[in-house]
Amino acid sequence: MVYYLIVCRSLTYAQRTAAVLERAGISAHILRSPAAISSTGCSHSVKIAQRRLAQALMVLKKVELSPRQIYITEADGSYREVRL
Amino acid sequence: MIYLDAAATTLQKPVEVASAMAQAVRQYASPGRGGYPPSAAAAELAFCCRTELAEFLGAAGPEQIIFTSSATHGLNIAIRSLVGPGDQAVISGYEHNAVTRTLASIPGVETRVAATQLFSREADIEAFRSQIDHKTKAVICTHVSNVFGYILPIGEIAALCREREVPLIVDASQSAGVLPIETETWQAAYVALPGHKGLYGPQGTGVLVCGKESRPVPLLTGGTGSESRLQQMPDYLPDGQEAGTHNMPGIAGLYAGLRFVRRVGTERILRHERQLMKQLIPALKRVPGAEVFVPECGSCHAGVLSFRLGGKDCETVSGCLGRQGIALRAGLHCAPLAHQLAGTLETGTIRASVSAFNRESDIRTLTWMLNNL
Numbered sequence: 001m002v003y004y005l006i007v008c009r010s011l012t013y014a015q016r017t018a019a020v021l022e023r024a025g026i027s028a029h030i031l032r033s034p035a036a037i038s039s040t041g042c043s044h045s046v047k048i049a050q051r052r053l054a055q056a057l058m059v060l061k062k063v064e065l066s067p068r069q070i071y072i073t074e075a076d077g078s079y080r081e082v083r084l
Numbered sequence: 085m086i087y088l089d090a091a092a093t094t095l096q097k098p099v100e101v102a103s104a105m106a107q108a109v110r111q112y113a114s115p116g117r118g119g120y121p122p123s124a125a126a127a128e129l130a131f132c133c134r135t136e137l138a139e140f141l142g143a144a145g146p147e148q149i150i151f152t153s154s155a156t157h158g159l160n161i162a163i164r165s166l167v168g169p170g171d172q173a174v175i176s177g178y179e180h181n182a183v184t185r186t187l188a189s190i191p192g193v194e195t196r197v198a199a200t201q202l203f204s205r206e207a208d209i210e211a212f213r214s215q216i217d218h219k220t221k222a223v224i225c226t227h228v229s230n231v232f233g234y235i236l237p238i239g240e241i242a243a244l245c246r247e248r249e250v251p252l253i254v255d256a257s258q259s260a261g262v263l264p265i266e267t268e269t270w271q272a273a274y275v276a277l278p279g280h281k282g283l284y285g286p287q288g289t290g291v292l293v294c295g296k297e298s299r300p301v302p303l304l305t306g307g308t309g310s311e312s313r314l315q316q317m318p319d320y321l322p323d324g325q326e327a328g329t330h331n332m333p334g335i336a337g338l339y340a341g342l343r344f345v346r347r348v349g350t351e352r353i354l355r356h357e358r359q360l361m362k363q364l365i366p367a368l369k370r371v372p373g374a375e376v377f378v379p380e381c382g383s384c385h386a387g388v389l390s391f392r393l394g395g396k397d398c399e400t401v402s403g404c405l406g407r408q409g410i411a412l413r414a415g416l417h418c419a420p421l422a423h424q425l426a427g428t429l430e431t432g433t434i435r436a437s438v439s440a441f442n443r444e445s446d447i448r449t450l451t452w453m454l455n456n457l
Binding site for chain 1: 119312313314318
């Protein structure tokens with residue numbers, strides 16, 4: 001399944017991000033970022049469905065929560081950074 | 085035991101505090117350290133506690149809430165972030181050693197005390213106005229005196245700090261849980277408070293609320309579960325201030341205590357404590373030789389007071405009452421400055437302080453005992 005990972009600068013920001021998205025009806029799951037996308041070491045990401053990215057970004061912009069990076073899964077299980 | 089030392093720590097806690105702590109010991113791992121359920125559960129609890137604390141303390145958001153081990157810990161972070169060697173700070177005449185010793189430990193700091201009169205809000209505001217100047221790096225002010233229960237005019241002092249563009253640090257050790265804490269309205273740089281007094285959490289817990297623009301300097305460095313490849317502490321909150329494993333049983337207990345306070349309501353708790361003070365003050369004044377230190381204006385007074393009994397030694401009286409099952413605190417209460425202002429530095433005082441769990445019968449027993457010493 002293809003999904004997006006919104007990389008957050010801290011666990012608390014990931015929790016805030018997930019809470020805001022959930023309140024807007026967007027299913028959001030917090031996980032530790034895969035090592036491949038965690039350039040400075042450990043971090044947390046919020047996983048959302050592919051079709052909800054645009055809406056999610058609008059919701060986050062409204063509350064001034066800016067994602068550090070966004071990745072999309074590739075068919076081979078790798079991650080590709082999404083430039084917005 | 086009749087416990088009247090809530091200003092040191094509240095001994096009676098809501099029952100849910102102990103059960104939340106026991107559950108945390110059994111079920112919670114370390115937040116942010118793993119993707120497995122006990123770590124996720126701990127992270128969820130810490131976030132819920134932060135979110136509710138942020139609402140309760142008027143903070144900009146949950147990330148502005150730092151878990152500390154005590155108010156002293158928070159005050160150390162706040163003071164050392166704003167006041168460096170050779171700087172100048174202005175403090176009230178009621179500050180605790182958590183403030184004064186911390187300032188004294190920074191080389192060459194000039195500490196100006198804004199105090200001229202005991203229990204005068206107008207005089208306090210004027211004293212701050214005259215002491216703050218262009219060299220002032222921080223104003224540090226307790227919200228409520230831990231010796232006398234006197235409520236300082238923090239709103240006015242905060243307005244003065246905004247006008248002079250000086251960062252304000254508030255010590256809310258005696259006010260959190262009974263008075264509104266309005267970090268963002270005051271535009272305070274920092275508000276420090278314990279978890280184990282008016283919030284009814286366990287000892288070993290505290291909170292530092294950081295203003296939106298504050299950039300605290302870490303007091304502790306170490307693992308945060310974030311950006312682990314970097315050898316510098318993260319420059320964002322709360323991670324930058326929370327090195328090491330979180331005190332999850334403490335946070336669970338603090339959260340349970342906070343929910344109790346919010347359920348009962350701070351106004352109701354304050355009303356209850358003031359009612360007990362209204363009963364205690366005249367009864368104390370009738371005890372032969374008693375000298376009671378309280379502000380005249382009832383709305384400037386919270387649930388703490390100090391008294392002396394004629395020529396009797398405070399520690400001896402307190403020790404005697406302790407052996408008879410009444411817990412009061414005698415001495416200088418780690419606040420020599422406040423005693424200096426009241427003229428009680430040489431003798432100390434006996435302090436009585438109440439919580440939501442005290443009853444009128446506690447006050448009756450205390451005054452009966454004092455009359456029959």
